[in-house]
Amino acid sequence: MSSAPSAEEQLDFLTKIQRLFNESDFSSTYKYALLISLADLAIELGKEDDSPLELSNRQVAERFIELYWQQATPYKTSESNESGILFQNNGTQAAIVKAISEFRQQNNCNSSQTAKRSKEYRKLVTSVASTAAKQPINYLQxxxxxxxxxxxxxxxxxxxxxxxxxxxxxxxxxxxxxxxxSRWTDFIKKNTKNISILGEKDDLNSFLFETSRKTLAFVCKGLKELYGNKCFYCNKSTSELEVDHFIPFSLYPRDLMHNFVLACPACNRSKSDTLAAKMHLDKWVELITNNSEAVAKIGEQAGVSSNLETSLAIAKWGYESATLSNGLTWNKQGSYDKPD
Structure with missing residues (x-):
């Protein structure tokens, strides 16, 4: 029977991760993307034991496409006269970024989710998988x-x-x-080829990894039409609703449509980066399960990835982690529970 790694084995793992960040040659951002992809896929497909996990190169490639999708578009700030796709390596433009950029120009897809319906998507995945296998997978260790x-x-x-x-x-x-x-953002900032594009405005991290305010406004509108003008947590009616990550973005920094709920400003601020209590979890699971297709349609129109099974797997991991660390879950303003 498989069991969890010992405390010593977990510490040894962290020590080696630290060595990887400090001692590896990072000539592009690919290794950062691979580490993020492996961590995400381990949550979505792995188990709470020490069993091995096989991941296909195509699974890794699809996660790369999602990570680089926004980054394969021109970056522009009001303080710079130039715009352009940011360089992700120290040579010519990274092959994966170039492949995704060309795919976006040739196909009418507003997100990596809708791209999957394109006839050319399999070719893109094959190309990215080949590059990932030859470069970061080959050299990360x-x-x-x-x-x-x-x-x-x-x-x-x-x-x-x-x-x-x-x-x-x-x-x-x-x-x-x-x-x-953090290292990915710093790598791009330090690349001299990006100086003329970046200017002095420091919103690079938002561009690289976060959903735009315009997109979130569209999501908010769609969820209001689906659920009405009520806060998911306190059930009070208000027109001043905000989009909240049910599983906090700080815990799992990836935007998935099924993870979005509407919250009043007071509940949103109070919950902050905390997991919600079990009563909220049960309500959320029932809500997104019963409305999965409608939620996915909002995500498709907004350009936000959606996957019910993935969102549920992430939630399962999040609450298991909170239980292991004796963390608290948010019930309401000023009230917290122990996770079950």
Whole structure:
């Protein structure tokens, strides 16, 4: 029977992750994207034990496409006279960014979700999978001039996360995400080819990883039409509703349509980055399950990815993590519970 890695094994994993960030050669942002992808997929497909997990190169490629989708569009600030697609490596434009940019120009798709219906999407995935296999998958575990093969073994068309790795990626996903995204942003800022595009305005992190306010406004409108002008948490009617991440963005920084709910400003501020209590969780599961198709349609129109099963898997991971860490869940303003 599989069991969870020991405390010593988890500490050893973190030590090696730290070495990877500090001692690896990051000549592009691909390795950051791969770490984020592996952590996300471990949550969505892994288990709470030390069992290995096989991930196909195409699964990794689809996550890369989602991560780079927005970044394959021109970046422009009001303070700079130039705009352009930001360079993601130290040479010519990164092949994956170039492939996604060309795909976007040739196909009328407003999101990586709608792109999946294009006849050309499989070719894009094949191209990205090939690049990912040759570059970040091949080189991620090169550390300090040698190899540190602690994450996965390579197969012809997939990788297999080693025993305990998927568990540790699930356990420490927020930390890995934060480190990878911070280093990714810094890499782009330090690339001299991006100076003329970036200017002095510091909203780069929002452009790289966050959903735009315009998109969130569209989502808010769609959810109001679906559910009415009521706060999901306190059930009070108000016209001043805001879009809230049910599973906090700080915990799992990826926007999925099924994870959005409407909240009044008071509940939104009070809940902040905390998981909601069980009564809210049960209500959320029932709500998105019964309205899955309608929610997905709003996401399609807004350009936000949607997947019911993935959202439920992320929630399961989030609440299991809170239980392991003895965290509290938010009930209402000033009231918190222990997670069940």
């Amino acid at each position: 090169n550390v300090g001039g040698g190899t540190l093969p602690f994450l996965y073994e390579r197969n012809p068309n997939s990788i297999t996360l080693k025993s305990g790795v998927a568990y540790c990626l699930r356990r420490f996903q927020p930390l890995i995400q934060q480190l990878a995204r």
